Amino acid sequence: MAQHQLNAEGLNCPLPILKAKKALKEVPEGEILHISATDPGSVADFAAFCNQTGNVLVSSSTDGGIYKFEIRRA
Amino acid sequence: MLDTAKPGELDNAKSMSIIVTKGTLDWAYPPFILATTAAAMDINVTMFFTFYGLPLLNRKLDLKISTLGNPAMQMPIMGMHMAMPNLVSAIPGVDRLTTTMMKNLIKKKGVASIEELREAAVDLEIRMIGCQMTMDLFEFNKEDMIDGIEIGGAATYMETAVKSDINLYI
Numbered sequence: 001m002a003q004h005q006l007n008a009e010g011l012n013c014p015l016p017i018l019k020a021k022k023a024l025k026e027v028p029e030g031e032i033l034h035i036s037a038t039d040p041g042s043v044a045d046f047a048a049f050c051n052q053t054g055n056v057l058v059s060s061s062t063d064g065g066i067y068k069f070e071i072r073r074a
Numbered sequence: 075m076l077d078t079a080k081p082g083e084l085d086n087a088k089s090m091s092i093i094v095t096k097g098t099l100d101w102a103y104p105p106f107i108l109a110t111t112a113a114a115m116d117i118n119v120t121m122f123f124t125f126y127g128l129p130l131l132n133r134k135l136d137l138k139i140s141t142l143g144n145p146a147m148q149m150p151i152m153g154m155h156m157a158m159p160n161l162v163s164a165i166p167g168v169d170r171l172t173t174t175m176m177k178n179l180i181k182k183k184g185v186a187s188i189e190e191l192r193e194a195a196v197d198l199e200i201r202m203i204g205c206q207m208t209m210d211l212f213e214f215n216k217e218d219m220i221d222g223i224e225i226g227g228a229a230t231y232m233e234t235a236v237k238s239d240i241n242l243y244i
Contacts, residue, residue: 010184011184011186012183012184012185012186013107013185014107014110014111014114014186015184015185015186015190017111017114017115018110018111018114018186018194018198020114021114021198022197038184039184048115049114049115052115052116052117053115053116
């Protein structure tokens, strides 16, 4: 199974969300999109995005200033 | 029909309308950020561009900011914040300078340009309506505007607004 990756590092609100929306279109249902970002606001925003769209935020973590998200496409 | 529709097209999808009345570089951001984000969250979005917001639909954008009437504006310079007194906008070249400063800052901080956000709005199939009366008033042509927009009036907007969950005036 191919890994679906999105590098949203260096991008500010709302670009990580907009890029994620676009990237999710290419992800088959049930598979996971891995996102990395540097915008601290993206932590709350990806949670809200998933709540609204029904996609599942499988994990949200921080690693030395890089925020990582795994979203399962609904 | 239902199984082929995208989530945003379902009958129970939420909807938002925004009246866009301002066309300066700073004021162009809130409507485009909220509209594109909402559309990314499967919300049906309509934007109605009127008065000084209408030129945001022109193909070629050359947006500017002014310090005039904007006493809250503070630009970060060398770790400090420089206030921009109203008076300095009277000096020739100052508005051009602050516009350049703002555009550099936007690039440096990874903030989208208005052109990028507008492209995203088109991709996300946001409905964009240009105000007919404003076009007549300020002599704008549909030919000078981006493709895929509609032209309409207050009634066109109201028909959408009355059915929308969120209505904003910016």
